[in-house]
Amino acid sequence: MTEKKNIAIMGAGLVGSLLSLYLAKRGHKVDLYERRPDLRKNVIDGGRSINLALSDRGWRALKGIGIEEEVRKVSIPMYGRMMHDEQGKLTYQPYGKEGQAIYSVSRGGLNMALMNLSEPNNDITYHFSRQATDVNLRTNEVQLRNTETGSTETIQPDLLFGADGAFSVVRGAMQRTERFDYQQSYLEYGYKELTIPAAAGGGWAIEKNALHIWPRGNYMMIALPNLDGSFTCTLFFPYEGERSFAAIQNEQDLLGFFREVFPDALPLMPELVQDYFEHPVGSLVTVKCFPWSYEDKSLLIGDASHAVVPFYGQGMNAGFEDITVLDQMLDSFDGENWGQLFEAFERRRKPNADAIADLAVLNFIEMRDKVADPRFLLRKKIEGKISEQYPDKWIPLYSMVTFTDLPYSYALETGRQQDKIMKKVMKHIKSIEDYDKPEVQKLLEKQLVTKEKLKKYDKSAGLE
């Protein structure tokens, strides 16, 4: 049995809260420190939360502590993308096979569910309005400031987990150590949260079980359904340029722009002007760093070690998968050398974190631009056919990422190979019927990734 440790987790976001349950389950005493007040008692400042899309990796981690079913009840399945063109005409692209979906959940709601689940556990204690201001990695001392009273205190846990998000203070301390790699990049786009309220008679004003996209080339708006009948919309828009946040200065600019490019959405958005001018513009950052740990004392997890842009809907899922992997590794851990465990963990997760970061940026181009192209949609249909015909040899990239636990790095690499094959295949395709043409079938037989090859991925990079 592993020695019982006093563990401190910085940040009680989704990853910190879930991690606390997994660690307490193993008999450790866990204290969480969160700079925000208790979100169950306070309304958190609105206007800056992109809706979450839970998919298989996230569900697996929730299942591990037995709350999958509870969360499923408050989530809305989205079976595909619904594209709205400039005339309001709709096209649809399913995400996967029949019945496969990603699930819209509210960040606050899920965070609260995790907190409520932890609270009765005597080994888990939440400390709200406590901001970590400095960390001494060598002694594992953390300075905390009470954001309500201004008082300060110092804690010294046995183990420290940095689950304090993209701008992690724990990581900040690691950045000041020798040979710490750190890279941060911002997109030239920001986002603004807007709303489509529930329809007048109740219910959803547009298709409930889809993720809506208004793809417009170099920018887009999306909408994800909420339980109360509303949709949370997010406008992803350049900071500068002819069509940009900078170009919209007043109500007239805003309404003129929406009338022209989102004509079917405008009548559904009575609060548009207020939302737009009141809500801040959020920035879109990718953070890559290495290592993620310091000796046998501290480990970064979730966004603190790998913040990604939201376009694949995988940020939370990747953070939750960190926990699944760590938990698996704890199964065979002798309880002795935490430093070794942390190193093995970061080595295993880093290639996957890098891969999902890159995939997320690529998915922005797909969502804002490619999905408006009929050739792209045809290609997706053809891929669906290939996968139906050769289920062991071809899982589409989106499905590998979203509906399997194959390592993200494997998905990225295989996706690149598939892309090459699809370019050749599409030369012979004008309509879906062409799939059965002998030249297409012959090409596929020759080109297809073999069953063996599909299986041959580096297991050390991901789940076993």
Ligand SMILES: NC(=O)C1=CN([C@@H]2O[C@H](COP(=O)(O)OP(=O)(O)OC[C@H]3O[C@@H](n4cnc5c(N)ncnc54)[C@H](OP(=O)(O)O)[C@@H]3O)[C@@H](O)[C@H]2O)C=CC1
């Ligand atoms: N839907 C959304 O709006 C967002 C979704 N996410 C999703 O959640 C996923 C998992 O995120 P996770 O890794 O949990 O990170 P999060 O950013 O969600 O959570 C980190 C938590 O730590 C708090 N925090 C930050 N700095 C300190 C500090 N110095 N001391 C104490 N607390 C601190 C943060 O407060 P604060 O928030 O005030 O910084 C936040 O509550 C992301 O990948 C993303 O997909 C993340 C952010 C926003």
Ligand SMILES: Nc1ccccc1C(=O)C[C@H](N)C(=O)O
């Ligand atoms: N949750 C999100 C938040 C912001 C932007 C995209 C998403 C998605 O989930 C996109 C989805 N995976 C898609 O590819 O259509």
